[in-house]
Amino acid sequence: MKIAIVCYPTFGGSGVVATELGIALSKRGHEIHFVTYKQPVRLEYLTHNIHYHEVIVPEYPLFHYQPYELALSSKLVTVIKKHQIDVLHVHYAIPHAYAGYMTQQMLKEEGVSVPMLTTLHGTDITLVGSHSFYKPAVNFSINKSNAVTSVSHSLKKDTLAIFSIENEIEVIPNFIDFSKVKESFQDCKRYLMAAPDERIVIHISNLRPVKRIQDVIQIFYRIQKNVKSKLIIIGDGPDREMASKVAHELGIRDKIIFLGKSNEIERILCFSDLFLLPSEKESFGLAALEAMAYKVPVISSDTGGLPEVNKDGVSGFLCEVGAVDEMAEKAIYILESDDRLEKFKKQAKKIALDFDIHQILPKYERLYKKIMLQVTQHNRQ
Numbered sequence: 001m002k003i004a005i006v007c008y009p010t011f012g013g014s015g016v017v018a019t020e021l022g023i024a025l026s027k028r029g030h031e032i033h034f035v036t037y038k039q040p041v042r043l044e045y046l047t048h049n050i051h052y053h054e055v056i057v058p059e060y061p062l063f064h065y066q067p068y069e070l071a072l073s074s075k076l077v078t079v080i081k082k083h084q085i086d087v088l089h090v091h092y093a094i095p096h097a098y099a100g101y102m103t104q105q106m107l108k109e110e111g112v113s114v115p116m117l118t119t120l121h122g123t124d125i126t127l128v129g130s131h132s133f134y135k136p137a138v139n140f141s142i143n144k145s146n147a148v149t150s151v152s153h154s155l156k157k158d159t160l161a162i163f164s165i166e167n168e169i170e171v172i173p174n175f176i177d178f179s180k181v182k183e184s185f186q187d188c189k190r191y192l193m194a195a196p197d198e199r200i201v202i203h204i205s206n207l208r209p210v211k212r213i214q215d216v217i218q219i220f221y222r223i224q225k226n227v228k229s230k231l232i233i234i235g236d237g238p239d240r241e242m243a244s245k246v247a248h249e250l251g252i253r254d255k256i257i258f259l260g261k262s263n264e265i266e267r268i269l270c271f272s273d274l275f276l277l278p279s280e281k282e283s284f285g286l287a288a289l290e291a292m293a294y295k296v297p298v299i300s301s302d303t304g305g306l307p308e309v310n311k312d313g314v315s316g317f318l319c320e321v322g323a324v325d326e327m328a329e330k331a332i333y334i335l336e337s338d339d340r341l342e343k344f345k346k347q348a349k350k351i352a353l354d355f356d357i358h359q360i361l362p363k364y365e366r367l368y369k370k371i372m373l374q375v376t377q378h379n380r381q
Contacts, residue, residue: 002031007091009040013286014121017174018091019043024357026050053079069099076103087368088116097141115371118145122283125159139163146371151284152305174284175360176293190271199229199335202272204287207237215278215324217246222328227335231256269294285309292352297344299331315348
């Protein structure tokens with residue numbers, strides 16, 4: 001199949017998932033065309049069946065905000081016609097599904113039909129999409145898609161509650177490409193982060209308020225009083241300064257390492273002992289799944305899609321949002337015993353294997369073929 005993929009090309013979960021999906025599909029012989037405003041961060045190479053098409057938005061003084069949706073739709077029309085694309089897969093409802101629908105309408109005028117699959121990732125529904133200003137457009141775009149998927153049952157439930165959806169929504173979870181997961185690194189420099197007798201606790205996010213970074217600091221404050229440990233925070237965002245301030249006030253700033261944005265997350269996960277994710281809301285919890293893939297158990301809130309990823313008492317523990325004392329207690333329970341920690345590490349990896357990309361790919365391929373057949377049958381009528 002020839003598949004055009006539209007996504008945000010950034011470090012966000014939806015962009016990472018879309019890019020990894022495209023790469024994996026290309027390895028199965030499909031021709032993949034990424035269409036976005038810059039090359040996705042995880043797209044490190046282009047081959048004979050992986051292509052990138054840049055969306056350029058000309059700047060006109062007439063527009064206060066440049067019309068990206070128009071530029072994207074026009075680029076998609078060109079790419080689909082030139083490369084005879086079989087299916088269009090858009091990640092994120094706004095603005096991609098809306099632009100995809102406009103693309104379909106323009107192509108119909110020229111006698112070209114291409115089905116569109118829309119994958120919902122989270123904030124496109126729960127944050128942006130639910131805003132009264134965007135809600136009608138999001139509702140319209142979802143209902144006009146030939147097929148719709150969400151990354152968790154929780155997100156599907158939220159979508160049905162917020163919008164008037166006529167389409168069926170199929171849950172296809174996010175995934176991990178285990179062919180890229182290394183058990184160890186020869187240049188794994190754990191000693192640079194912590195002493196041999198210290199546990200390493202880690203948090204990875206964009207440090208927005210929804211991630212509850214202050215809770216991360218408070219949980220670690222309680223952990224380090226009972227278990228000798230260091231905290232590594234990867235990522236950058238609006239709450240970084242606040243987190244550092246809280247750490248200073250608690251007298252533990254010297255036990256916390258802020259690494260900012262990093263391209264070596266896997267090397268750090270390989271020697272980490274526990275992952276903290278006390279988020280207010282998570283539509284899936286891709287960061288938690290990536291940690292589990294590297295045998296790092298997870299202490300998380302029980303919100304959104306997290307219970308579908310982190311199995312309570314198996315890969316880690318689930319607690320109510322804001323339950324700092326309980327999260328710390330569960331973390332200490334795992335970290336204070338070498339045998340117990342090793343047990344949770346193995347169990348985390350085992351649960352993560354259920355999300356191996358090779359189990360997820362056939363679900364997308366089946367859906368692509370289904371909507372392609374539907375369009376073909378419709379054209380024959």
